[in-house]
Amino acid sequence: MKNLERLFSQTAKAIRSSEIRDLLKLVAKPNIISFAGGMPDPSSFPKSELVKIAEYVATEKTELAFQYGPTEGMPQMLEFLSQKFKSQGIDAAVNTLLITSGSQQALDIIGKIFLDPRDLVMTEEPAYLGALNAFRQYRCNFVPIACDSEGLQVDVASEQLKKLDRGGGSLPKLIYTNPTFQNPTGSVMPVSRRKKLVDLACEYDIFVVEDDPYSRIYFEEEPPPSIKSFDKEGHVIFLSTYSKILSPGIRLAYLCAQPELIKKMAIAKQALDLCTSSLSQILGYEYEKRSYEEKKIREIRENYKRKAELMISCMEENFPDGCEWTKPKGGMFTWVKVPSPLNTKEMLPKAIEKGVAYVVGTAFYANGGGEQGMRLNFSYPTHEEIKKGIKRLSEIIRDQI
């Protein structure tokens, strides 16, 4: 190829590698303790249950598991999910559901059907970087709203929307939020804000994208009902996944939205991958149907709770004054702030040299900022690694002060 660059699309010219991506590669290197990534503890995989299901499926459900399936998802899976939603007070008919190849694909499909270049997306700040990456490929602009300890500040969002509306410019098409054990801060949005957010979406006739991978992973108290459960007029697109409660490797997730959207999304998905792995769908379906989750989720909660507590007590013990961190009551992450003028991006190569990795704060800031932040994952590393890794990290921070 003589001149490759001229053939790339505007999108290809704009896309860049994500910080999490480059870091995930380091996990493979020996002696590196990684608090980057967002992987479940491998012990959370229901091994014996999966062996049973795998045997059953390969023997009894061969055609279903290995043949193409409908783009929307396997009918029995959709029917099951519809009933499950109903038991949670969400009236989700089968035609409001779409099975996706992980929630990442759901985010991509949302970007595809809504976003033209320069369209606006309102997001939390900091926000889940996978969502920023998915939307960014459609060359949208972001309107970040700062989070506090209760997540997205809905009052600030309201003011911002009012200002944009008064100014006569365009409004965001979407408000993206991760309201329950937020990635990266671990915060939980209270009911009042959830309701207010639905009201805002109604007022401006736009969509809330509620990304909910972690609500089942609470340590003690069950989190509030989903934003979707307060949505009476179809303004919320709800995303859930099997990645954190069964397996991320099977790439199985689903979304719930009004039927007109599901129709568009299914056509878009058909051009993306025809359908989500039938094998993954039947594994997920059997796992649910056999109620294996009920038992396993208790183990996961207990396991992650202990790891989170350990990480926090290690930080309390080792981190120098001026550092702050969140104390999540569920999920997989804590968000750490180092004192200014320290910069987590500049610190990272030293951290890696010392054998510890994290995700730099800037990755979660759509429009710049976050230099003092870092996301630490506590679900994947062992207790030993958490102790050692936090010690290493504290030494690096102390070196920098």
Next chain:
Amino acid sequence: MKNLERLFSQTAKAIRSSEIRDLLKLVAKPNIISFAGGMPDPSSFPKSELVKIAEYVATEKTELAFQYGPTEGMPQMLEFLSQKFKSQGIDAAVNTLLITSGSQQALDIIGKIFLDPRDLVMTEEPAYLGALNAFRQYRCNFVPIACDSEGLQVDVASEQLKKLDRGGGSLPKLIYTNPTFQNPTGSVMPVSRRKKLVDLACEYDIFVVEDDPYSRIYFEEEPPPSIKSFDKEGHVIFLSTYSKILSPGIRLAYLCAQPELIKKMAIAKQALDLCTSSLSQILGYEYEKRSYEEKKIREIRENYKRKAELMISCMEENFPDGCEWTKPKGGMFTWVKVPSPLNTKEMLPKAIEKGVAYVVGTAFYANGGGEQGMRLNFSYPTHEEIKKGIKRLSEIIRDQI
């Protein structure tokens, strides 16, 4: 939602349901014999082998199969494919490979990194409709080149490129071809055309996209080497899949292209689905490593050969004068032409009423045309269904004449 339409992207406004999609839904209805779709015969799934692999993987490879993996693909899978390509005379280093969630995803990624609105893609006419759908979402324009019994007429393509070049307008960025047992016609491009196509891509410094799902499914004679094997300067993007030789339901495919492209593609794929199902990858890897394919593929060839011959002899026996059809020497499809002024799109509702389905020809024509064509699949229906279905179809055609 008061006004949904205003929120849709240009892409969402442009996308439309595909004919194959709407038809696949009919397969589920009882009493309909479907020659639509492109599904393997369920008997081709290596059931006992899959049971063995599934047990082994769930027991021994739990973490690998159920955890997130690298976006590019599992290292051992990439290494295996690299060796496999080398044995076929293609110097495919690991960094020239990308595992995708079916070839449909590969086509979407190619569209994403190359195509801006109004960019040109040269295609066969008729061309695989899944590729047209994938590229169409990027709002490109098509330059269709008629196929003859030896596939894409490369001389015509050459003339067309010369004309576009002389006219000073833009050239196509991609030439899409399905050279071996083409979907929908079953044609095979001879070596001379394959070499000529590589020369053309070099001359105009553009890419050939070689989509190759069927080359392993030859009935007697092995088809010519891939176009990729004649590519010395990185002008060919080669797509292959496990959908037709192992299982379409696991959504496992791969592509080979120059490293600069793989880098861009991997970043694009990360925003699409993070990675292809780890479970699917390890199933495909074990299937290959254990050489299960070698045995199974002989059965598939023999099975599809008999079905193709049966379908053709049924057409010879039943179809009225003026109908024509291709006699494929591999793959899954035959292409039928009914005499003018018959129109397969207008005929379809009657066919469905009579209990037989096919894909209308117009679906394979990027810029209109194909009204007399229809694609018939012979891999999925049973012998009994082929006999009955062709009889039904012939009655409908006779009714129309």
